[in-house]
Amino acid sequence: MKAFDIDNLHITLDKEGARAYAKVSYPLRYGRFAEIKTHAHVFQFNLNGELKFISGRGKDWPHPSEWLKRTITNDWVYYSTGGYDGPYDCFGEYYVPCLSYPSNNINSCDPFHDNAVISAIKAWDRLHETLMELNSSSLPKEMRDFIDLVMVNSPTELRKRSGRIYEIIGDNITVLPPDVRHVDYDVIPIIIADGCLYKCGFCRVKSRLHFKERSRKDIKTQVRDLKKFFGNDISNYNSVFLGQHDALNSSYDLVEFAARYAFESFDLNNSNIDGPSLFIFGSVDSIIKSDYYIFERIEKLPFKTYINIGFESADQETLDKLGKGITKEAVERAFTKSVEINRRYEKIEITSNFVLGDHLPEGHIKSFFKLIEKNFDQPFHKGSIYFSPLINAKNTGWKRNIKREFFKLKIRIPVPSFLYLIQKL
Ligand code: SF4
Structure with missing residues (x-):
C-alpha cells in the first residue's frame, strides 16, 4: 500500500480489502x-x-455506514442501513439496496x-x-499512472x-x-442459453427470446471478450x-463446459477473493x-453452486392467475426434489422463489404451508426461500404492509427466508 498527499487529495494505491465476502453492517x-x-x-x-x-x-452525509456503488453497467446503488427496520431479517444483508x-x-x-x-455524484x-x-x-510513476x-x-x-457488457x-x-x-452482485455473466420456458404473464423481466442454447464457440467468444472487458x-x-x-x-455438458472454461480462463483459483x-x-x-448424476457432477465443480428456481406458488388457481404454465403437481415434485438436493450435496444450494401479493387466491398461502409441512419436520440451514413482492401501484397500503405480511410467514418457515428485490447486473 502506498499513499501520497497532493493538493487537497490523499491518494492510496493497492489497498487490500477482505479476502472473503462477509455479512457486516459497515462498508467492507x-x-x-x-x-x-x-x-x-x-x-x-x-x-x-x-x-x-x-x-x-461530511455531517450532511446521511449515515457514516452508507455508501454509493457504481455497477459495471453504470447504474448507481445506494447502500442504506435501513434504519431500525431489520434489513437482515428481510433481505439477508445488513443493508438495504436502493x-x-x-x-x-x-x-x-x-x-x-x-x-x-x-x-x-x-x-x-x-x-x-x-x-x-x-x-x-x-x-x-505509479501514482501518475493511476491518475x-x-x-x-x-x-x-x-x-x-x-x-x-451487454454487447x-x-x-x-x-x-x-x-x-x-x-457476492455483493459482483458476478461475471455468461449467457449459455437464451430465453425461458414459460413466458409467464405476470413476469416483468422475461426475455423476448425462446429458450435456445448457445454454442460452445459463442461461449468461448463471450469469455474472451469478457476477459478483455474486466481487464486487470x-x-x-x-x-x-x-x-x-x-x-x-x-x-449438462454445456453447463459444465461453461463453468470450467470460465473458471480456468478467468483464473478464479488465483482471485483476490x-x-x-x-x-x-x-x-x-x-x-x-435433471437426474441426480447431474448434481453429482455439479458438486464436483470448483464452485459453490446456487440454483434459484421460480416456483411462484403451489396453488393451481394462483399459478393460472399468474399466467405460469405449470401444474401444482409439478411444483410439489420439483420442490421436494430441491429439498432432497439441498440435503444430499454440500456445495449445491437450491433456493426457491414464491410470489407475495395482495390480490392472490386464498389457496396460495395455504398450499405453501402444506408444501412446507410435507417437506420439513425440523429446521434446516440451507435452501433459502425468497418471496417476490408483487407491487400493486393501486394499493399503496399493501406496499407499506409487505414487510409485516412477510414476517408473518417467515416465523413459520423452517429454512432461511427473505424478500427478493429484483436487482440487475
Ligand atoms: S418468471 Fe421466469 S420463467 Fe416466467 S417468464 Fe419470467 S423469466 Fe420466464
Missing part, C-alpha cells in the same frame, strides 16, 4: 483497490481505475433526491476536473461504455438470482452467473428432468 471492501480522499468524500476505484464506490465524510432504476423495491428510500447524495465530475489540472510531475487511468475513465467515458454477452441481464447478494480488475471477481433465465435447462461461487436460474421442469 473486497479484493484490491485504490482510493482518493478529499475533505468531503472518499472515492474508491477498481484495478482499471474505474470508479466503484463513493461515500461522504436502486436508481425501477424494481419491485418495497422500501421508501429515495437517496437519489438527497442533496448530499446528489452532490457526491457531482463531486466525482469535479474530481475528474481537479485531476486534469493537477501538476503530478513530482509524484512517483492517468482515472482520467481515461471519465464519467462521460464510463457512461458511453455502460452497454458494452459482449448478446443480451441484457434484467434480473440476477437473489443468491447473488452473497478480473482478479477482484470470484463468481460467475450462467444466464439467462433457465441455464439448468441446458444440456476466496470462495468461488456459481449462480444459475433453473425452473420447475428443468429441475424435474
Whole structure:
C-alpha cells in the first residue's frame, strides 16, 4: 500500500480489502483497490481505475455506514442501513439496496433526491476536473499512472461504455438470482442459453427470446471478450452467473463446459477473493428432468453452486392467475426434489422463489404451508426461500404492509427466508 498527499487529495494505491465476502453492517471492501480522499468524500476505484464506490465524510452525509456503488453497467446503488427496520431479517444483508432504476423495491428510500447524495455524484465530475489540472510531475510513476487511468475513465467515458457488457454477452441481464447478494452482485455473466420456458404473464423481466442454447464457440467468444472487458480488475471477481433465465435447462455438458472454461480462463483459483461461487436460474421442469448424476457432477465443480428456481406458488388457481404454465403437481415434485438436493450435496444450494401479493387466491398461502409441512419436520440451514413482492401501484397500503405480511410467514418457515428485490447486473 502506498499513499501520497497532493493538493487537497490523499491518494492510496493497492489497498487490500477482505479476502472473503462477509455479512457486516459497515462498508467492507473486497479484493484490491485504490482510493482518493478529499475533505468531503472518499472515492474508491477498481484495478482499471474505474470508479466503484463513493461515500461522504461530511455531517450532511446521511449515515457514516452508507455508501454509493457504481455497477459495471453504470447504474448507481445506494447502500442504506435501513434504519431500525431489520434489513437482515428481510433481505439477508445488513443493508438495504436502493436502486436508481425501477424494481419491485418495497422500501421508501429515495437517496437519489438527497442533496448530499446528489452532490457526491457531482463531486466525482469535479474530481475528474481537479485531476486534469493537477501538476503530478513530482509524484512517483505509479501514482501518475493511476491518475492517468482515472482520467481515461471519465464519467462521460464510463457512461458511453455502460452497454458494452451487454454487447459482449448478446443480451441484457434484467434480473440476477437473489443468491447473488452473497457476492455483493459482483458476478461475471455468461449467457449459455437464451430465453425461458414459460413466458409467464405476470413476469416483468422475461426475455423476448425462446429458450435456445448457445454454442460452445459463442461461449468461448463471450469469455474472451469478457476477459478483455474486466481487464486487470478480473482478479477482484470470484463468481460467475450462467444466464439467462433457465441455464439448468441446458444440456449438462454445456453447463459444465461453461463453468470450467470460465473458471480456468478467468483464473478464479488465483482471485483476490476466496470462495468461488456459481449462480444459475433453473425452473420447475428443468429441475424435474435433471437426474441426480447431474448434481453429482455439479458438486464436483470448483464452485459453490446456487440454483434459484421460480416456483411462484403451489396453488393451481394462483399459478393460472399468474399466467405460469405449470401444474401444482409439478411444483410439489420439483420442490421436494430441491429439498432432497439441498440435503444430499454440500456445495449445491437450491433456493426457491414464491410470489407475495395482495390480490392472490386464498389457496396460495395455504398450499405453501402444506408444501412446507410435507417437506420439513425440523429446521434446516440451507435452501433459502425468497418471496417476490408483487407491487400493486393501486394499493399503496399493501406496499407499506409487505414487510409485516412477510414476517408473518417467515416465523413459520423452517429454512432461511427473505424478500427478493429484483436487482440487475
Ligand atoms: S418468471 Fe421466469 S420463467 Fe416466467 S417468464 Fe419470467 S423469466 Fe420466464
